[in-house]
Amino acid sequence: MAKALMGYSLQEFMKLTPNLWLKQYLIYIEINNxxxxxxxxxxxIRKQVTLDDIPFFN
Known part of the structure; x- marks a missing residue:
């Protein structure tokens, strides 16, 4: 997929980190779709909880 969509060679793809490749793929999707x-x-979903709300500290 990296070679077809992004035009990477195998050497370029092997040097990339997964994080960099994922960011570039997301940019590609953002542009094309x-x-x-x-x-x-x-x-x-979580509610803000303070120390006053916890029974052990009252």
Whole structure:
């Protein structure tokens, strides 16, 4: 896939780190299919908890 979509040679691909390759692939998808990536962060389900809310510290 890296060779077909990105035009990498085998030597270039073997030198890339997985993180760099993933970032470049996401940029490729973003350019060619803008609706393919969900950019908004999901709302946090966790509630903010302080020390006053924990029964062991009261």
């Amino acid at each position: 803008p609706d393919g990536i969900y950019k908004e962060k999901p709302k946090s």
